[in-house]
Amino acid sequence: MPANGVSKRNKTQVSMLTSRLVPTLTRVILERKWPWIPAADTLLDPHYLFQQQASPRPLFLSCAQWSNRQEPKQKRNLSEKKLKRYFVDHRRVFVTGGNGGNGMSCFHSEPRKEYGGPDGGDGGDGGHVILKADKHVRSLSSVLSVYRGFDGEPGGSKNCYGRNGDCLYIRVPPGTLVKEENEIVADLSQPGDEYIAALGGAGGKGNRFFLANDNRAPVTCTPGQQGQERVLYLELKTMAHAGMVGFPNAGKSSLLRAISNAKPAVASYPFTTLNPHVGIVHYEGYQQVAVADIPGIIRGAHQNRGLGFAFLRHIERCRFLLFVVDLSVAEPWTQLEDLKYELEKYEEGLSQRPHAIIGNKIDLPQSKVNFPQLQARLEQKVIPLSALTGENLEELLLHLKELYDDYVETEGKQGREPLNW
Numbered sequence: 523m524p525a526n527g528v529s530k531r532n533k534t535q536v537s538m539l540t541s542r543l544v545p546t547l548t549r550v551i552l553e554r555k556w557p558w559i560p561a562a563d564t565l566l567d568p569h570y571l572f573q574q575q576a577s578p579r580p581l582f583l584s585c586a587q588w589s590n591r592q593e594p595k596q597k598r599n600l601s602e603k604k605l606k607r608y609f610v611d612h613r614r615v616f617v618t619g620g621n622g623g624n625g626m627s628c629f630h631s632e633p634r635k636e637y638g639g640p641d642g643g644d645g646g647d648g649g650h651v652i653l654k655a656d657k658h659v660r661s662l663s664s665v666l667s668v669y670r671g672f673d674g675e676p677g678g679s680k681n682c683y684g685r686n687g688d689c690l691y692i693r694v695p696p697g698t699l700v701k702e703e704n705e706i707v708a709d710l711s712q713p714g715d716e717y718i719a720a721l722g723g724a725g726g727k728g729n730r731f732f733l734a735n736d737n738r739a740p741v742t743c744t745p746g747q748q749g750q751e752r753v754l755y756l757e758l759k760t761m762a763h764a765g766m767v768g769f770p771n772a773g774k775s776s777l778l779r780a781i782s783n784a785k786p787a788v789a790s791y792p793f794t795t796l797n798p799h800v801g802i803v804h805y806e807g808y809q810q811v812a813v814a815d816i817p818g819i820i821r822g823a824h825q826n827r828g829l830g831f832a833f834l835r836h837i838e839r840c841r842f843l844l845f846v847v848d849l850s851v852a853e854p855w856t857q858l859e860d861l862k863y864e865l866e867k868y869e870e871g872l873s874q875r876p877h878a879i880i881g882n883k884i885d886l887p888q889s890k891v892n893f894p895q896l897q898a899r900l901e902q903k904v905i906p907l908s909a910l911t912g913e914n915l916e917e918l919l920l921h922l923k924e925l926y927d928d929y930v931e932t933e934g935k936q937g938r939e940p941l942n943w
């Protein structure tokens with residue numbers, strides 16, 4: 523007799539019974555799905571059962587082991603493609619006004635009343651699609667690509683008119699330009715400004731409308747008109763106060779994360795940022811400066827290389843620029859020359875906008891060698907800093923405020939309202 527009191531013969535019998543009770547396939551699936559649960563054979567193994575009776579701990583232990591085996595949840599790397607909260611500064615929108623309701627053709631019907639006359643009502647007008655500037659909206663990201671207005675209701679009998687379709691409002695940020703075939707058709711600069719993007723169709727006429735002296739029983743009624751269809755391009759005049767311009771991997775997104783509450787994706791491969799992100803830097807007296815992280819630009823961007831010249835357009839919409847140079851690469855001054863060349867090729871004078879030059883990654887040993895060489899080649903001061911360690915960020919923040927104050931002053935002199943965020 524074995525030590526645990528179960529004979530080998532008994533064990534074989536129980537095992538055979540288990541095989542009959544639980545089909546093989548089900549067992550395999552169960553064992554794969556819950557590996558911490560002992561195999562069905564083992565469960566009915568008298569040896570195992572005795573062990574369980576002796577100490578109930580193994581079950582709890584297996585749960586604990588399972589939870590230990592699960593790897594700790596790691597913070598997943600942010601991918602730009604998964605980030606939905608990027609800044610949208612231009613949109614193509616297809617708008618269609620609501621259709622008008624059809625007119626009704628019918629005659630008054632009442633007992634003992636012959637020739638009651640026509641009483642078909644008119645259809646309701648279709649609703650307009652209206653663009654409205656709203657100061658609570660910051661970007662065009664909430665604007666969809668297709669809008670269709672509400673239709674008017676058809677006319678009814680007994681001279682009932684159809685209900686007009688409601689107007690459909692599309693909320694856009696103040697400072698939105700509306701373009702149609704490259705022509706500006708509206709400038710929604712102040713909050714509350716409205717522009718009818720698509721007119722709703724007029725409602726059709728009921729047969730009552732056609733009642734005349736020479737025609738006392740008209741049967742004619744007209745259908746409602748179709749709503750207007752238009753393709754409009756919405757563009758923001760200003761995207762942010764400051765725009766960060768730099769080569770891919772220069773550390774623009776890291777810098778925006780360091781100075782503001784924005785959370786653009788950061789990774790060690792080029793072209794991590796595919797869409798602009800805007801972060802707000804807060805100063806004393808509730809002053810806020812908006813800084814945009816713009817996708818990386820390479821030499822030849824104006825010829826559509828890299829991410830193309832679509833991104834140079836974002837730079838155009840920033841009032842002043844922050845050139846971000848990676849100090850750790852060889853000859854960082856060539857980066858600056860290339861960036862200015864590309865901006866100049868895209869639009870003359872763009873590189874001459876008020877700007878600051880930032881030398882990033884000063885924490886790296888190579889940067890400490892390159893920085894004095896870069897500074898020696900430039901008349902303008904370069905701000906050396908590290909977005910990663912936070913070294914010398916204060917100097918950038920002070921310089922940013924100076925650029926902002928100059929911008930407010932210039933706008934004031936020209937009688938324009940500075941962009942308030």
Ligand SMILES: Nc1nc2c(ncn2[C@@H]2O[C@H](COP(=O)(O)OP(=O)(O)OP(=O)(O)O)[C@@H](O)[C@H]2O)c(=O)[nH]1
Nearest residue numbers: 770771772773774775776789793794795818909910
């Ligand atoms: N050592 C060091 N590394 C940095 C610093 N700033 C950024 N990096 C690293 O540089 C890499 C690129 O940083 P990003 O912020 O994604 O660069 P980017 O300019 O936004 O790049 P794109 O989005 O591709 O244009 C990342 O691996 C960062 O960790 C810094 O100050 N010091």
Ligand SMILES: [Mg+2]
Nearest residue numbers: 774775794795
């Ligand atoms: Mg980036």
